[in-house]
Amino acid sequence: MCSSISSYTMKILVLLFILIGLTNSRIYSASIFGYPGSFNVLDYGAAADGITDDSQALLNTWNDACSSSAGSPQVIIPPNMIFLLSPVTLTGPCNSVNIYFVISGSLVSPSSPSVWTGQDSSQWLAFRNVSGLVVDGSGTIDGQGKGWWDQSCRYHPEMEGCTRLAPTALKFILCSQSSISNMYFANSAQTHILIERCNGFNVNNVMIQSPGNSPNTDGIHIQSSQNVAITNSKISSGDDCISIGDYSSNIQIYNIQCGPGHGISIGSLGKGGHSAQVENIHVNTVFFYGTTNGARIKTWQVGRGYVRDVTFENLQFNSVKNPIIIDQNYCDVRGACKEMGTGVKISNVVYQNIYGTSSTDIAINLNCSMSVPCTDITMQLIQLTPATPGRQVKAYCRNANGQEYGIEPGPCLSGV
Structure with missing residues (x-):
């Protein structure tokens, strides 16, 4: 009887070894699992x-x-x-x-x-x-x-x-x-993930890695999409960690590590005079490490349309060049952008509970249009200090209207 049990056990062991070998070999086939x-x-x-x-x-x-x-x-x-x-x-x-x-x-x-x-x-x-x-x-x-x-x-x-x-x-x-x-994801030739004309899309727990000097290697770009969530992810790239393009709405971004890279950007929008429609964007709990930008909105001065109902909250910056930035006067010739009578309307943007260090002197830079000013901007509980001890940081706001509470550096916004 013992011999019989031993023989039976040996057969089972041999069968198990065969199955393990098949699983780990090149014959890793669906037929093993028997699921059609x-x-x-x-x-x-x-x-x-x-x-x-x-x-x-x-x-x-x-x-x-x-x-x-x-x-x-x-x-x-x-x-x-x-x-x-x-x-x-x-x-x-x-x-x-x-x-x-x-x-x-x-x-x-x-x-x-x-x-x-x-x-x-x-x-x-x-x-x-x-x-x-x-x-x-x-x-x-x-x-x-x-x-x-x-x-x-x-x-x-x-x-x-x-x-x-x-x-x-x-x-x-x-x-x-x-x-x-x-x-x-590693070393994409250009953007790593593009979500275009989608409705209902979730990105969770992805890691994206490319060198900080790799050209145009955005981590994730959202274009003409609605109801998108990006959560619990780490992104290092040569361009925006996450960028949001025209005709996008109901976007949730939560618990992201970003850096190196160009930060989290809405835009650029309105290039060539096109009309932008971006709304209901919520960016929450993001850690920026050595990025070019932090929370950025960038629109072409010849553009039209709107960006509205945007919240940036619970952000932490570590030696970021432009922690908070709006550029509503973007054009091809940097430093020579003439004032235009058009612009993408930016309104109801909230910045709250934001801390960290800026590697440049201007930690808050809201460069809004004289023709189409930024309105209903709220800034509260913001504490930005210089990354280099002994230096000073400041806030620059142009044609940006709203209310602010407990921000440093400040004051910045114009009342309405």
């Missing part, structure tokens, strides 16, 4: 060696998952593997209410810009027209952007054929009730 709604890129021929282009395998995987009748299909990008992907767009609508895109491995962009020859150079990976999309996992999206940075017109304007438009790492276009969580 799982679609693994390895089952569609992905090489996962970081050398072979796996974009067609990913596209085929997505198409089957998207058209599946399963309740909540899952696209599986398995761990401990590198998937080289040329530019690819994953489109909907899909048959299911929700579709999961689980990234546990690494998605890597081609390092050479020449791969985009004849293609749309504004994007690398994109989801378009998908509802109920859930992107999750512990994986990495690596834009390998150095090749693009080295030929950027921003830093090399004299270079023949320099690049003005480089790929965004991951775009969400026309998506609704969707989210991305628990991902790591």
Whole structure:
């Protein structure tokens, strides 16, 4: 009997070792789990060696998952593997209410810009027209952007054929009730995450990292979208940590670490005389480290429309150049912007419970238009001190009307 039990136990152990080996090997297949709604890129021929282009395998995987009748299909990008992907767009609508895109491995962009020859150079990976999309996992999206940075017109304007438009790492276009969580982004050629024309989108617990001198590498840009939340994330970039573009509303930003980078920006808005419509923006609990800006609103002086109902609260600055800034007179020629009779109307903006240090002399800079002044500005409980001991900081407000309580440096606002 003991021999029989020992033999049975040995069979179980052998079976377990086989299953563990299969799970950790390249045969990391959805069939292991027996769930018909799982679609693994390895089952569609992905090489996962970081050398072979796996974009067609990913596209085929997505198409089957998207058209599946399963309740909540899952696209599986398995761990401990590198998937080289040329530019690819994953489109909907899909048959299911929700579709999961689980990234546990690494998605890597081609390092050479020449791969985009004849293609749309504004994007690398994109989801378009998908509802109920859930992107999750512990994986990495690596834009390998150095090749693009080295030929950027921003830093090399004299270079023949320099690049003005480089790929965004991951775009969400026309998506609704969707989210991305628990991902790591690195070194995008340009913006890391773009949320465009979406309604209902959550970003949670993502880390974005690119060098502070990498050109135009915004962390997250929101454009023409409503009901967006960005929470519990850490962003280091060469441009805005988070930027909010035209026709965006009901945006919640909470518990963000930002730096290096250009801060959290509304704008720029109104370029070329376009009309801006941005409202109901709430930025709460953000830590800025060595950024160019902190809480910024930037509008072109030729623009029209409005920015209204904005709250910046519970912000902390550590050696930030422009902790609080509104520039309503932005133009192409810095320092030579003539007063215009137009402007984007900025109103009902609240700054409260804001502390920290400024690395420049002007800690509060509200440069508003004479023709379209900033109105209903509230500033309360603000304490900004110089990052360098012994220096002084000051506030500069021009055509900015409202009320203030307990601010230092101050006073600043004009009463109405």
